[in-house]
Amino acid sequence: MKIDLTDTTASKINNALVQGRRAIGAPAIGMVLTLVIVTDEEHAYDALKAADEASREHPSRKLVVIKRRAGRSPRDRSKARLDADVRVGADAGTGETVVLRLYGEVIDHAQSVVLPLLLPDAPVVVWWPVASPTDPHNDPLGALGQRRVTDTYAAENPVAELSARAANYTPGDTDLSWARITPWRSMLAAALDQRPDTEVISAEVEGETCNPSGELLAMWLADRLGVPARRTVSEGPGLTAVRLETRNGPIVLERVNGSVATLSLHGQPDRAVALKRRETAELLAEELRRLDPDTIYESALKYGVERLSTGPSEPAAEPAASEAPAEAPAAAAKKAAAKKAAGK
Template sequence: MRIDLTDTTASKINKALVQGRRAIGTPAVGMVLTMVIVTDEENAYDSLKAAEEASHEHPSRTLVVIKRHARTPRDRTRSHLDAEVRLGADAGTGETVVLRLYGEVSEHADSVVLPLLLPDAPVVVWWPVNAPEVPAKDPLGALAQRRITDSYAVEQPLQALEQRARSYAPGDTDLAWTRLTPWRSILAAALDQARVEVTSAAVESEADNPSAELLARWLEARLHVTADRVVTAGPVVTGVRLGTANGEIVIDRPEGPLATLHLPGQPPRTLALKVRSLAELIAEELRRLDADEMYAVALRGEGVKEAV
């Protein structure tokens, strides 16, 4: 079910949500959080599709905030809000409201979003492409317990990563870090089996890959060695090599969904290590809403004593 509202208000949008739920017989009590997506028209479709797929695991109210550029002098002076309310089969397992903000109201998106948040439920804000310099101090980011950015999606990913390090606050995370979860799990399991001291490390990836940079910083912080960055043809991270006195521990994934794990004195093993979809990454991030301390460690390259 879809309801289009032109030149509307947050109050009218809330009424449309209530009327829509009554019409299709769907309660709101099953939703566990509010997801706010701040994007542009170009990236809105893919972002919303990923959020709707993730909602099958995390039923939520999804608010898509699109700040529209003025096309005419009249648009620059006329401030208004258009909305598209989606429920039922058109909104995954939750509710979706697409908000298009014009004129001055686009500078006060938080005042539009605030009345639409689910009461007593966590808030997650996601910037699929361009994020503010300090997400925690952004008016929308300040409403959230979790703030998700994606340094891989911007033009200068390594510079974006440095900005994330300077502005980090508990609750921040980046999908470049989320993409590393399978790599970190395999590496931790391999080191548990090998039980040897690591004396060197290298991360192989395409150039300027923020996930590779985070992985290298994580290895340096955890293993207290210098991790070399090795440029390959990609795609994304293609391999990790850990030097030990008994030989190298190697994870090699040149392409495709499979990787090969080499441990000293053991036969090679084939492991599943696919490049995960955007929906899978968002679903993982929504499983935990507390501060990701290990992300902070990797982002800043700081050593800690806790276990991986």
């Protein structure tokens, strides 16, 4: 059921929600949270579609905030108005949906419009599919949420955006680029668990350029393993490979086609593992499962993009044969492992 309201108020929107529930014979709907989606008209459809799919797992009241201009003239631009599209039942996924279009001065007071529409005694999650603020916690709408979800992949400069996220991090912040690497992190952790005594020497993450998930994965490996990490570029799609150099041989997780990967461990046969690229709805549903601060994400983010090595490594110049000292077996093995990690 859909109810269109023009030049309305938050009170009238709440009344429309009650009327809509009564009309479909569902006076009470069990919703677990309020999801505030801050987007523009261009991306609103895709964002709401993803939120509707995620609501099958997390029934919620979805408030879509779209900031618009009423017209081209100064008079039209200054005219304050709030339009709303209220949806309940089959038109709203699992829960309720209110699409809010803000005009004029109302744009600067979006939090005052949203606040009366939040579910009482329920968590609030704020999601920016595109054009997220540099400091989500201090954004007027972001301040309403216990959890703030951004997507650095949609930024103009994704890698630089990671540095801004680290500088302004507040517990409760998270990013869909982090959720994208959850299967990678799980696979790599399981591979290392098979060899608990393995000492990792270095890590390399390969993926398409301008994909912040690659930087996040490399920072996570460097932070958790305490080893140098390198970020290299491939043609994609997305992330394509992770190589861990260990004293017992390499561990390689390689995905060429975006759906199935090959896990290679020294001394074991290669194995095919499912590692598909996930849709936005799956990523959002994952982030809605936990509303507490993600300390692992915080630690990886604050490791710092600038500490990662990038591009192919360059070998040190070899000394002349007459000047080269004899190497101990351990030193020779370490050099061989370093060369292998550099792809030589």
